[in-house]
Amino acid sequence: MITRSYRAATLIALIVFSGWLALKLAVPPGYASPIWPPAGIALAAMLLWGRQYWPAIWLGSFILNSWIVSAPDVQVTATATLSAMGIAAGSTLQALVASWLVQKWISAAVPRLDTPRNILLFLGLAGPLACTIAPSIGVGTLLATGVMPASAALFSWWNWWVGDS
Secondary structure (H helix, E strand, O other): OHHHHHHHHHHHHHHHHHHHHHHHHOOOOOOOOOOOHHHHHHHHHHHHHOHHHHHHHHHHHHHHHHHHHOOOOOOOOHHHHHHHHHHHHHHHHHHHHHHHHHHHHOOOOOOOOOOHHHHHHHHHHHHHHHHHHHHHHHHHHHHHOOOOOHHHHHHHHHHHHHHHO
16 A cells, blocks of 8 residues: 555656646647656556556646646636646546557557567557547647637647647
8 A cells, every 4th residue: 555655646746747847848828848748657657557546647737737727926716726627637538548548459568569560559559649638638628718718729739749649
């Protein structure tokens, strides 16, 4: 039980810290970065430790996104909280789907990327395919809550997808 708690705490910290670092590369309005390590960290945790770590992924993403959608000198609002919850749900679902796809089509265990077939399948399933989930849910949430203007949606979705892929 202690190991699981340490793993969960480490996962949360890695998601928050790597996301914070990646946001230094974000293109305004700052909702997405072209390099997003938390997506890979979440997938690696699922493949190595199992899907039972999804709550840690959600919590790490929620903490990070609560900070992103709230201006530094503005109190946390219901809109910011709902936005962070939606983005965290998208990130978590993406990691769950990516790990499921990899384990279904490559290996039920941690996949061995030792053949061209396995490498291409891994890159396609865990990258471009699964990584449509978080940007779709995230941008949709930001549009629905009014945090993002419609004029920024397409670019933000593309930038988010590239970063997660």
